[in-house]
Every structure is written in structure tokens, then in C-alpha cells.
Amino acid sequence: MLDLDKIYAAFPDYLPLIITTTSVLVTLRLIQWLWLGKKLEAFSDRKIVPQVLMLVFSIIGVILVVLSLPISDTLRAQMLSLMGLVLTGVMALSSTTFVANAFAGSMLRLTRSFRIGDFIKVNGQGGRVTERGIFHTEIQTEDRDLTTFPNLYLVTNAVTVVRASGTIISSTISLGYDIEHTHVEELLIKAAKKAELKDPYVHVLELGDFSVTYKVSGFLEDIKVLLTTRSQLKKAMLDTLHAASVEIVSPTFMNQRPQKDGVVFIPKQSRVVKPVTVAEEKTAEELAFDKAEDAEAAAVAEAELSNDEKTEETP
Numbered sequence: 001m002l003d004l005d006k007i008y009a010a011f012p013d014y015l016p017l018i019i020t021t022t023s024v025l026v027t028l029r030l031i032q033w034l035w036l037g038k039k040l041e042a043f044s045d046r047k048i049v050p051q052v053l054m055l056v057f058s059i060i061g062v063i064l065v066v067l068s069l070p071i072s073d074t075l076r077a078q079m080l081s082l083m084g085l086v087l088t089g090v091m092a093l094s095s096t097t098f099v100a101n102a103f104a105g106s107m108l109r110l111t112r113s114f115r116i117g118d119f120i121k122v123n124g125q126g127g128r129v130t131e132r133g134i135f136h137t138e139i140q141t142e143d144r145d146l147t148t149f150p151n152l153y154l155v156t157n158a159v160t161v162v163r164a165s166g167t168i169i170s171s172t173i174s175l176g177y178d179i180e181h182t183h184v185e186e187l188l189i190k191a192a193k194k195a196e197l198k199d200p201y202v203h204v205l206e207l208g209d210f211s212v213t214y215k216v217s218g219f220l221e222d223i224k225v226l227l228t229t230r231s232q233l234k235k236a237m238l239d240t241l242h243a244a245s246v247e248i249v250s251p252t253f254m255n256q257r258p259q260k261d262g263v264v265f266i267p268k269q270s271r272v273v274k275p276v277t278v279a280e281e282k283t284a285e286e287l288a289f290d291k292a293e294d295a296e297a298a299a300v301a302e303a304e305l306s307n308d309e310k311t312e313e314t315p
Contacts, residue, residue, distance in 0.1 A: 013070040020068035024061035031057060059087070097152070101135040104151035108132070113154075117296025119162035119223060122154060130295045142227060162223050169197055169226075170217040171233050172205065177212060179246060187244050188216040191236035195229060242266045 032054060066079050109132070114120050116129050120139060125147060127139035138148050175184055185202040192200030197218025206213040216237070220229050241248055247264050 016068045017065065017070065021065055024064055028054070028057055028061060097150075098135070101151045104155040105132075105134040105136075107155055108137070108151055113159060114161045116299040117293070118164065119226065121160040122149060122157055126160075128296075162226070164223065166219055166221040167223055167226070168217050169195075169220045169229050169233055170215055171230070171237060172213055172215045173237060173241075173248065174208070174211040174213045175246065175248070176210070181212065181214075183244075184212075184214055184246070187240050187246065188214060188237065191240040192216050192218040192233060194236040194240065195233040197229070197233065 062083070063080070066076065066083070069076060069079075071079075108114075114129055116132060118129050120126060120129060125139075125141070127141040127147065129137065130140050130146065131138040134151075136148050136150055137154055138146055140146055173188075181204065188202045189200045195218070197220055200216060200218035203215045203217070204212060205215050216233070218233070220226065238248070245264065245266065247266060
């Protein structure tokens with residue numbers, strides 16, 4: 001059974017501990033809710049700031065709780081020493097990666113290699129930048145998923161950035177030697193123009209044993225419709241070549257069903273289909289890069305606000 005007399009007698013000794021622990025917990029909660037939650041919620045790329053501050057406040061709170069324990073000064077000093085050793089060991093073990101990523105993040109900001117909303121590609125993985133932290137960079141992929149790269153990884157690997165002023169869209173196709181290359185070039189350029197690409201051109205990439213590989217390219221100004229334009233270019237190539245009675249099939253193609261001479265493998269249109277322009281079909285980008293769009297809009301708004309404040313301060 002509990003000895004209530006002993007509990008009552010020991011209660012005054014533990015009262016400072018109870019008060020200190022309660023005060024620390026309430027204070028941390030208020031700091032997180034009233035200050036950090038409202039003051040820094042607008043800065044999506046500075047989430048590390050409230051996290052570091054909460055860590056510092058938590059360490060101070062733990063030290064205050066240890067100091068309020070009803071124990072001897074010698075034992076209290078030993079506990080504080082142990083906490084110091086543990087904290088020092090953790091920082092020493094993690095400092096290499098921790099500091100390296102912090103310096104890498106600072107380097108990326110100084111060099112301004114990319115910004116929020118840009119399309120980047122690293123070792124086959126690509127998407128639009130949604131967050132730029134001190135230690136990591138987050139991108140949103142074409143599948144709407146989020147991928148996080150440590151900043152050190154971006155510094156030590158080649159990063160391809162799609163220029164905001166525009167990029168080149170390309171697609172390849174293989175056709176037989178029985179089709180004159182000038183005719184193919186004319187049709188492919190026509191397809192690129194249908195896909196709303198500027199200054200299209202065609203290159204012959206390879207003269208194979210059975211076919212010629214062509215590459216059609218064109219300039220895209222609005223990079224926000226990058227995914228849709230790539231698809232539109234391929235659709236336009238199919239429609240243009242089929243409309244000109246150019247058969248898109250490998251010269252080594254063999255169908256197991258007997259066919260009459262002169263039969264070509266071009267699908268017949270069952271109805272007249274109105275071509276869809278790039279401007280009308282933006283759902284792919286809107287769905288895939290929703291977070292990137294919001295992050296870019298927030299970054300632009302923050303930059304405009306900062307510029308307005310600097311203008312007001314200038315006499």
C-alpha cells in the first residue's frame with residue numbers, strides 16, 4: 001500500500017520539478033503556436049528556422065528540468081555532464097553530412113543555379129522545384145510525386161535546368177529507305193508547326209540497315225506546357241504522316257496474316273476530330289505540378305513584396 005505520509009512529506013521537494021516541467025511544456029507549445037507558427041508560415045523555403053529554434057528551446061527546457069530535480073548537486077552536475085557528452089557526440093557524428101549539406105545549400109543559393117518552379121533533371125530524375133531548404137531541395141515529378149535531394153547531392157552531380165525563356169522539344173522516328181528524305185523533312189516540319197513549335201528543323205540521326213532515323217525539333221516558349229507539347233508533337237507526327245500516306249512501320253515488319261498487295265497499315269479515321277491545341281490541353285501540367293505552381297507563385301509574391309518594401313525605403 002502507498003504510504004501517504006511519505007508522499008505528502010516528499011511533495012514539497014518535487015513541487016519545483018512539477019512546476020518547471022509544466023512551465024516548459026506550456027512555453028514550448030505557446031512558442032510553436034503563437035510565434036513560429038504565424039511568423040514563419042509564409043516562408044516555405046525556411047522551414048529549418050522554426051525547427052532549429054524549437055530544438056534550441058527544447059534543450060534549454062531539458063536543462064531547466066534537470067536543474068529542478070530534487071537531487072544532490074554532485075549528481076545534478078554528473079547528469080548535466082552526461083547530457084553534454086551525449087549532445088557533443090551526436091553533433092560530432094552528424095556534423096560531416098550536416099555541415100556539408102548546409103554549405104551546399106548556401107552554394108546553390110549563391111550561384112543561383114535554379115529557383116522555385118524551374119524544371120530540373122539530375123541523374124535521370126526530374127521535375128519542378130517546390131522547396132529549397134538549407135539542407136535539401138524538393139522537386140515534384142511528372143507523376144505528381146515529391147522527391148527530395150540532399151543539397152550535397154545536387155552540388156556533386158550535374159543538374160540540368162530548363163531555361164525559363166524556352167527550350168527545344170524533340171522526337172525521333174524511323175522510316176524506310178523507300179521514302180525520300182526531303183518529303184519526310186517537309187512532313188515532320190509541318191507536324192512540329194501543328195504542335196505550336198517555333199523554328200522547327202529536322203536532322204537525320206542514323207542510316208540503319210533497314211531504316212533511316214529522323215529527329216524533328218522545335219522551340220517551345222512556354223515551358224509550363226512541356227509535358228503536353230511533347231505528346232502533341234508525337235500526335236501531330238502520326239496524323240501528318242498518315243495523312244500523306246506515309247506508312248510508319250519497320251521495313252522488317254512481317255504480319256502473320258496474308259495481305260493483298262498494296263495494303264498499307266494506316267488507321268482510318270472514323271470521324272472528323274478537331275485538333276486540340278496546346279493552350280486547350282493543360283490538364284497534365286496542372287495536375288502533375290500543382291505544388292510547384294503554388295510554390296512558384298508564393299516565391300514570386302514574396303520577391304515582389306520585398307522589392308516594394310525596398311522601393312518605399314528609398315528616399
